[in-house]
Amino acid sequence: xxxxxxxxxxxxxxxxxxxxxxxxxxxxxxxxxxxxxxxxxxxxxxxxxxxxxxxxxxxxxxxxxxxxxxxxxxxxxxxxxxxxxxxxxxxxxxxxxxxxxxxxxxxxxxxxxxxxxxxxxxxxxxxxxxxxxxxxxxxxxxxxxxxxxxxxxxxxxxxxxxxxxxxxxxxxxxxxxxxxxxxxxxxxxxxxxxxxxxxxxxxxxxxxxxxxxxxxxxxxxxxxxxxxxxxxxxxxxxxxxxxxxxxxxxxxxxxxxxxxxxxxxxxxxxxx
Numbered sequence: 001x002x003x004x005x006x007x008x009x010x011x012x013x014x015x016x017x018x019x020x021x022x023x024x025x026x027x028x029x030x031x032x033x034x035x036x037x038x039x040x041x042x043x044x045x046x047x048x049x050x051x052x053x054x055x056x057x058x059x060x061x062x063x064x065x066x067x068x069x070x071x072x073x074x075x076x077x078x079x080x081x082x083x084x085x086x087x088x089x090x091x092x093x094x095x096x097x098x099x100x101x102x103x104x105x106x107x108x109x110x111x112x113x114x115x116x117x118x119x120x121x122x123x124x125x126x127x128x129x130x131x132x133x134x135x136x137x138x139x140x141x142x143x144x145x146x147x148x149x150x151x152x153x154x155x156x157x158x159x160x161x162x163x164x165x166x167x168x169x170x171x172x173x174x175x176x177x178x179x180x181x182x183x184x185x186x187x188x189x190x191x192x193x194x195x196x197x198x199x200x201x202x203x204x205x206x207x208x209x210x211x212x213x214x215x216x217x218x219x220x221x222x223x224x225x226x227x228x229x230x231x232x233x234x235x236x237x238x239x240x241x242x243x244x245x246x247x248x249x250x251x252x253x254x255x256x257x258x259x260x261x262x263x264x265x266x267x268x269x270x271x272x
């Protein structure tokens with residue numbers, strides 16, 4: 001009969017869980033509106049949210065608080081707002097403290113990416129802002145998600161302008177610009193092969209384009225004649241890449257002609 005108390009306690013647990021679930025299902029708008037009105041009387045400050053400005057934004061109290069019996073009394077992890085401002089206007093206001101976004105590729109190179117990632121932006125304080133869009137870039141509402149420990153807003157330095165962030169262009173310079181991705185680790189850039197390229201091609205140290213890599217030097221024992229000939233032939237066949245390959249082949253021929261074994265030139269990981 002010892003199992004009866006255990007069954008009794010289990011039944012109590014199930015009953016409590018069912019009651020809590022019933023509270024969540026039975027959302028009460030009046031409770032939410034009352035909680036939202038209380039929050040509106042003492043709204044969060046810009047420092048608490050980690051945002052530069054709340055001008056032009058209207059706190060949506062009930063959406064933020066929800067029904068206290070269903071969602072809990074707080075503290076709240078996200079704060080909803082509505083606005084008549086456009087995305088471009090908001091980005092222009094917040095631009096100095098919008099945090100840069102970068103990615104590291106398979107060759108351990110770091111590249112700048114547009115800070116507007118999907119529908120999200122981050123501030124230098126660590127706070128995230130999410131947008132809900134209607135038609136085009138019309139903002140239906142937005143929400144701030146403060147970091148667990150809100151940091152100080154500091155001025156950011158990045159290659160994207162405010163208008164380019166709002167446009168969502170993948171490369172600095174805009175859709176009509178040179179379409180160059182920019183290195184974040186060395187400050188250079190590399191031209192994409194196509195506008196929709198997701199990963200930039202290999203770039204030389206300092207960010208110079210791969211086609212600017214100098215031709216490899218002649219191998220030991222070569223007089224350079226065969227290498228120059230190979231470079232000219234390769235250039236006629238395949239541009240700068242052909243010149244590099246032709247020069248290398250010509251150097252090999254020149255080395256054999258000179259009676260010495262070819263030695264591989266030092267490789268530059270950023271050059272073809």
